[in-house]
Amino acid sequence: xxxxxxxxxxxxxxxxxxxxxxxxxxxxxxxxxxxxxxxxxxxxxxxxxxxxxxxxxxxxxxxxxxxxxxxxxxxxxxxxxxxxxxxxxxxxxxxxxxxxxxxxxxxxxxxxxxxxxxxxxxxxxxxxxxxxxxxxxxxxxxxxxxxxxxxxxxxxxxxxxxxxxxxxxxxxxxxxxxxxxxxxxxxxxxxxxxxxxxxxxxxxxxxxxxxxxxxxxxxxxxxxxxxxxxxxxxxxxxxxxxxxxxxxxxxxxxxxxxxxxxxxxxxxxxxxxxxxxxxxxxxxxxxxxxxxxxxxxxxxxxxxxxxxxxxxxxxxxxxxxxxxxxxxxxxxxxxxxxxxxxxxxxxxxxxxxxxxxxxxxxxxxxxxxxxxxxxxxxxxxxxxxxxxxxxxxxxxxxxxxxxx
Amino acid sequence: xxxxxxxxxxxxxxxxxxxxxxxxxxxxxxxxxxxxxxxxxxxxxxxxxxxxxxxxxxxxxxxxxxxxxxxxxxxxxxxxxxxxxxxxxxxxxxxxxxxxxxxxxxxxxxxxxxxxxxxxxxxxxxxxxxxxxxxxxxxxxxxxxxxxxxxxxxxxxxxxxxxxxxxxxxxxxxxxxxxxxxxxxxxxxxxxxxxxxxxxxxxxxxxxxxxxxxxxxxxxxxxxxxxxxxxxxxxxxxxxxxxxxxxxxxxxxxxxxxxxxxxxxxxxxxxxxxxxxxxxxxxxxxxxxxxxxxxxxxxxxxxxxxxxxxxxxxxxxxxxxxxxxxxxxxxxxxxxxxxxxxxxxxxxxxxxxxxxxxxxxxxxxxxxxxxxxxxxxxxxxxxxxxxxxxxxxxxxxxxxxxxxxxxxxxxxxxxxxxxxxxxxxxxxxxxxxxxxxxxxxxxxxxxxxxxxxxxxxxxxxxxxxxxxxxxxxxxxxxxxxxxxxxxxxxxxxxxxxxxxxxxxxxxxxxxxxxxxxxxxxxxxxxxxxxxxxxxxxxxxxx
Numbered sequence: 001x002x003x004x005x006x007x008x009x010x011x012x013x014x015x016x017x018x019x020x021x022x023x024x025x026x027x028x029x030x031x032x033x034x035x036x037x038x039x040x041x042x043x044x045x046x047x048x049x050x051x052x053x054x055x056x057x058x059x060x061x062x063x064x065x066x067x068x069x070x071x072x073x074x075x076x077x078x079x080x081x082x083x084x085x086x087x088x089x090x091x092x093x094x095x096x097x098x099x100x101x102x103x104x105x106x107x108x109x110x111x112x113x114x115x116x117x118x119x120x121x122x123x124x125x126x127x128x129x130x131x132x133x134x135x136x137x138x139x140x141x142x143x144x145x146x147x148x149x150x151x152x153x154x155x156x157x158x159x160x161x162x163x164x165x166x167x168x169x170x171x172x173x174x175x176x177x178x179x180x181x182x183x184x185x186x187x188x189x190x191x192x193x194x195x196x197x198x199x200x201x202x203x204x205x206x207x208x209x210x211x212x213x214x215x216x217x218x219x220x221x222x223x224x225x226x227x228x229x230x231x232x233x234x235x236x237x238x239x240x241x242x243x244x245x246x247x248x249x250x251x252x253x254x255x256x257x258x259x260x261x262x263x264x265x266x267x268x269x270x271x272x273x274x275x276x277x278x279x280x281x282x283x284x285x286x287x288x289x290x291x292x293x294x295x296x297x298x299x300x301x302x303x304x305x306x307x308x309x310x311x312x313x314x315x316x317x318x319x320x321x322x323x324x325x326x327x328x329x330x331x332x333x334x335x336x337x338x339x340x341x342x343x344x345x346x347x348x349x350x351x352x353x354x355x356x357x358x359x360x361x362x363x364x365x366x367x368x369x370x371x372x373x374x375x376x377x378x379x380x381x382x383x384x385x386x387x388x389x390x391x392x393x394x395x396x397x398x399x400x401x402x403x404x
Numbered sequence: 405x406x407x408x409x410x411x412x413x414x415x416x417x418x419x420x421x422x423x424x425x426x427x428x429x430x431x432x433x434x435x436x437x438x439x440x441x442x443x444x445x446x447x448x449x450x451x452x453x454x455x456x457x458x459x460x461x462x463x464x465x466x467x468x469x470x471x472x473x474x475x476x477x478x479x480x481x482x483x484x485x486x487x488x489x490x491x492x493x494x495x496x497x498x499x500x501x502x503x504x505x506x507x508x509x510x511x512x513x514x515x516x517x518x519x520x521x522x523x524x525x526x527x528x529x530x531x532x533x534x535x536x537x538x539x540x541x542x543x544x545x546x547x548x549x550x551x552x553x554x555x556x557x558x559x560x561x562x563x564x565x566x567x568x569x570x571x572x573x574x575x576x577x578x579x580x581x582x583x584x585x586x587x588x589x590x591x592x593x594x595x596x597x598x599x600x601x602x603x604x605x606x607x608x609x610x611x612x613x614x615x616x617x618x619x620x621x622x623x624x625x626x627x628x629x630x631x632x633x634x635x636x637x638x639x640x641x642x643x644x645x646x647x648x649x650x651x652x653x654x655x656x657x658x659x660x661x662x663x664x665x666x667x668x669x670x671x672x673x674x675x676x677x678x679x680x681x682x683x684x685x686x687x688x689x690x691x692x693x694x695x696x697x698x699x700x701x702x703x704x705x706x707x708x709x710x711x712x713x714x715x716x717x718x719x720x721x722x723x724x725x726x727x728x729x730x731x732x733x734x735x736x737x738x739x740x741x742x743x744x745x746x747x748x749x750x751x752x753x754x755x756x757x758x759x760x761x762x763x764x765x766x767x768x769x770x771x772x773x774x775x776x777x778x779x780x781x782x783x784x785x786x787x788x789x790x791x792x793x794x795x796x797x798x799x800x801x802x803x804x805x806x807x808x809x810x811x812x813x814x815x816x817x818x819x820x821x822x823x824x825x826x827x828x829x830x831x832x833x834x835x836x837x838x839x840x841x842x843x844x845x846x847x848x849x850x851x852x853x854x855x856x857x858x859x860x861x862x863x864x865x866x867x868x869x870x871x872x873x874x875x876x877x878x879x880x881x882x883x884x885x886x887x888x889x890x891x892x893x894x895x896x897x898x899x900x901x902x903x904x905x906x907x908x909x910x911x912x913x914x915x916x917x918x919x920x921x922x923x924x925x926x927x928x929x930x931x932x933x934x935x936x937x938x939x940x941x942x943x944x945x946x
Contacts, residue, residue, distance in 0.1 A: 011438040020455045033599050078935045
């Protein structure tokens with residue numbers, strides 16, 4: 001049991017609000033309705049483990065299977081406006097995490113001169129939503145960082161992973177105007193509505209998003225549940241070899257089965273939608289190296305036309321919430337490699353040094369990944385790649401340890 | 405062995421004490437409810453906030469209180485330029501046009517001449533009912549928390565707690581009164597910290613619940629406050645009586661099968677007001693007509709409930725065009741340092757002259773003409789640029805500027821309650837005629853009450869005009885005259901059904917069919933449906 005929320009969540013936040021009849025007044029600030037029944041978060045866990053060693057410790061393993069139920073998590077919901085307050089922190093959010101974890105250690109060689117340790121660990125994790133506020137079966141968790149009305153919302157549905165993305169399904173680019181589907185009943189081509197409710201028809205070079213409900217109008221009813229940002233597998237691999245005075249070690253980390261929304265690429269392409277704007281992130285970085293639509297008839301471009309800025313405000317070809325920018329975020333990363341040499345004691349003792357070691361370490365050596373962005377590791381918890389962070393640097397260290 | 409237990413007990417005690425201290429965190433930035441409700445001063449300052457929300461977030465954000473005087477009313481757009489288009493829309497009950505005008509002035513189709521008034525009146529905000537529900541929620545919280553403070557502040561007596569609770573009940577019921585008159589059916593709740601989504605409850609049921617609620621708590625309110633600046637500004641017993649009378653009259657209009665019992669109730673409440681308030685305690689009285697201007701400055705013994713305004717303390721509506729007074733007085737008299745420009749000697753809203761001739765027959769004496777319609781010794785009341793000076797601070801003379809509008813907003817006034825009682829009696833006499841009840845006695849009492857208002861104003865007693873000898877009509881017109889600019893006209897028409905009668909509705913703005921479909925309500929903002937699937941909007945408008 002862990003207390004959750006602040007004292008304000010339970011009792012309300014009182015602020016000086018103004019005055020009435022020349023007397024000061026103090027009232028609630030009307031953002032969060034106090035939840036007088038706020039409960040502590042309760043985690044109920046169960047795990048089975050197996051620890052075993054074979055062949056005189058040459059091979060050992062720990063296997064574990066776990067099941068954690070987390071109840072009474074705080075979840076913000078919007079409440080009906082007749083309650084005066086805007087939001088409410090409920091307790092009615094539960095999820096279950098279950099999976100398997102393992103650790104293997106193997107010592108293939110263990111002699112006086114040569115020693116080699118290999119170990120691997122990892123976990124298969126599953127996450128499932130089991131309860132939502134008001135006993136609803138699903139709800140959309142609105143993106144708090146929505147830009148320009150484009151929300152990267154998250155679907156919360158019972159029995160599913162708690163971090164499922166809701167996106168438009170991208171099928172490709174319309175090669176020309178003639179290839180835009182036309183509604184046989186109205187004669188209108190496939191269209192969407194702009195901010196003031198006018199029809200904007202799709203043309204060649206525009207993205208083709210699946211019209212899920214088949215009404216020839218693209219709107220938020222056409223969104224699909226696709227991908228999630230919660231890794232199915234995380235793990236690592238370590239190795240260390242000692243040969244006489246030399247040691248060589250490295251470790252590898254692995255993340256698999258999660259999706260990344262490449263917002264930085266979307267932003268980079270979308271900056272041409274409003275080329276004259278003076279915004280913070282509107283630097284016009286060349287996009288010539290991307291395979292975008294070149295002109296009528298270009299049927300196999302990967303990206304839609306970035307230069308059609310007169311219509312892009314309505315079409316939003318590079319909206320963040322589409323499958324075009326969702327990529328496999330699995331990676332295998334070689335984190336560190338270290339080569340060390342222990343200088344023999346007898347050579348140094350006469351200088352008053354009883355221990356010395358020279359080593360060379362490389363950090364962030366290489367990442368094996370299908371992801372097209374700079375680094376699949378450097379993304380937010382929800383799997384969005386933001387363009388406004390610094391990359392993780394690759395560093396090399398040459399070091400000397402001396403003990404007198 | 406004994407010491408062992410003692411040590412154990414001591415340990416336990418320290419743990420308990422430490423735990424309590426740990427849980428009662430004192431936050432540094434703001435107060436939490438755990439630290440706020442400690443003394444009577446806290447309850448007082450929260451009570452102030454309940455009133456403040458009503459004033460700042462509901463009454464002063466838009467022209468909402470002015471609506472009662474302009475909607476479906478016999479008014480025309482004054483000669484001031486640019487013209488007040490909203491007056492035309494409201495008087496025709498064309499709410500969609502009144503709401504559609506763009507207050508932000510940014511839409512590509514923005515028409516500066518046709519839509520300029522929206523920025524000043526904000527009719528587009530009236531469809532949001534949440535400010536009134538904030539008052540309800542805050543009043544409910546006050547009602548629940550006030551008794552808990554007694555544990556911490558021994559000086560807080562039961563009587564004071566009950567008074568705070570009664571004030572909470574009054575403000576809750578006043579908010580519901582506005583809610584049902586504006587939107588019809590509304591969600592109803594009286595529990596503190598309500599978070600559940602509710603469907604709309606019938607406005608008749610809401611009014612009945614409010615009456616029951618007020619009956620229970622009315623006696624806990626004071627007739628008068630020791631501090632005279634609180635008079636009519638904080639709820640008094642007379643405020644609650646007036647509210648109950650209004651709610652009963654509303655019910656008599658919509659729950660017609662039980663109308664008689666509601667009229668009886670209004671009569672009883674009116675008697676309490678007279679016998680206890682005026683005769684017994686002497687806290688209520690009608691001012692002589694030559695002192696009536698002091699009534700509109702506020703805090704008088706004629707006021708039953710008012711929203712305070714004071715230019716000196718920055719208490720005034722965000723825009724004078726949101727108010728009745730700022731619409732019916734020449735701009736040159738309200739603008740500071742204005743040069744005498746003949747164009748500015750025009751009003752933004754005018755009454756139709758045939759309507760004013762009905763209210764004030766031309767050959768008839770009435771001191772109110774002099775008090776309210778005469779400027780520089782000239783009565784221009786039937787002219788196109790006539791001013792209505794009821795709320796103008798005449799002591800400042802012409803060109804008084806902003807300061808001349810430092811009148812209070814009137815919610816209830818003693819003549820309002822007197823005329824309501826008269827109306828109830830006259831209606832009872834008409835409704836009761838079938839079973840041969842003593843209608844002459846009822847009529848006499850009604851006429852007597854009506855004549856109190858008339859004689860105070862120096863007008864001839866009933867059966868003189870207006871009303872052509874019909875008592876109910878005479879009372880209705882007297883309400884129009886006496887309460888002009890106090891936001892009652894439209895709601896009187898709605899509850900009495902006169903709104904769909906062309907004899908009374910000078911703009912023919914609502915038919916009986918439209919009335920039944922809910923044309924008398926105001927549209928509800930779509931955001932009421934967010935997180936609440938139980939809400940259906942007003943079908944006539946939405």
